[in-house]
Amino acid sequence: MDIAPMSNKILGIIFGFTVLLSTSLFSSCEEVIEVDLSKAAPRIVIEGSISDQSEIHTVKVSNTTTFDQPNAFNGIKGAKVTVNISNGQTFSFTATGDGIYRSQRFRGMPGLNYTLEVVVGGKTFKASSVMPRAVKPDSITFKSLTIFGNSRIYPSIYYKDPARIQNQYRYIVKVNGALIAEQVNEDRFSDGNATSDLITFDGDGIQIGDKAEIEIQCIDRNVFKYYFAISQIGGNGGPPVAPSNPDSNFDNGALGIFSAHTRSVYTATLK
Template identity: 50%
Template sequence: MTANKSNTYKKTSLSILMLIALLMLFSGCEKVIDLELKDADAAIVIDAGISDLSENQVVKISKTYSFTEANRFNGLAGAKVVLKSSNGNTYNYTEVSPGIYQTIKFRGRPDITYTLDVTVEGKTYSAISTMPQKVTLDSLTFKEFTFFGTTNTYVAANFNDPAGIQNQYRYILKVKGKIEEDVVSEDRFDDGNKVSNVIFYEVDDLISGDAVELELQCIDRNVYKYFFSLSQSAGGGGPPVAPANPPSNFSNGALGVFNAYTTSKKMVVLQ
């Protein structure tokens, strides 16, 4: 064996020994970390809406529960729910099942401010929402977009935005009867224009007979902030942000939202 070969062999052996030593060092430093996950205090959650349709207006009241429990609706019974309008009307809700409360049939009116009071477990939670003027959904169309060489088809909501009025919109997309998207927008760059807003949910796999339905809600500013924050936390329109409760319009620390809205719907059945 020559001197060069001998030196190379020694260097190789030394490298192998050092690698083995490092592996033994790191394997010896393994440590099991036990995470102590603490449950947050239970909170009241109120999901309430008033539409411009003649129907039973519904409020859902529940309570959060431990993350170790099965996902379920933890409805709260025995609440007192009262709705008051700025034009002098008062509506009392009736409990129809644990946590589900509804009014007699009536129609909400645009430009009327509604105050909802929910009293449960010794506390009262109040929220205010003003119903905007109605904007009607004209039609649904399909648009194709190509991203990274792949072309997909999406639904577009078409309507005329009123000029000189700040408008906020909520889009609820149902595909084959199931809600697939729930997003919001504002008219900051579309004031007074004919709008064609795309809902980025791929519909390429649909077949003849499948139904696509879109509901366009006109919502007030505080409700828009709630749903926009909810979308941001879920990663809508970009990377997810740090988890946080969206800004509820209810007082006293309740979660959820009270939404006085107008609604317009269109459905397309694929041929």
């Protein structure tokens, strides 16, 4: 399954704002600093994932777009894409479109280390991810939450967190087929406990008759930090932080993320 992408334009804008902020810190408050975001050098963006499902896995290779360009996927042709697994297996990916590379069907295994290698433009980019063990929910329910006098209904995940193991979770929620929420959580304060994670989002919540699809991923620490940084930039859980590129697990200056994770999908209709 495709990893949920981050817009190349957003990544390029974040990179541009980082330059602007760092420049301003060393300048007089009266001096006007102008940064031409339209001339920022493009950066390689790689997004890929391996799950524990028997499926075709996808890697996307692209360049960031500049501030004044349309927000479109700027895919890169001609990359060599492989995944090497700590059990000695290697899978090659085949180009299926501009910047889209797909594997043959295979199932990832928890506990193994996966290394994605992308060779493009004479440079090699690598990222590694260890697939965690799956944590299955005990139940998924809908819960009413009152905010400033308005009641809204959100999905809630109930599960038993494994003791003495660092666990991180990513939730992807679709309502009536439309993506409405992505959220990550960790067990820093709930290790070994029976836990419930409420997935909140902007808007009116879930309405009677709505069909909710909830994907639960168990992710490694670096993947958690990447998506947590994105949520902080967007202001989830508090005021937005200063824009900056989330820490990628790729080397050699590439943006993006590679995730080896377990994945399970559940559907429920609010009645």
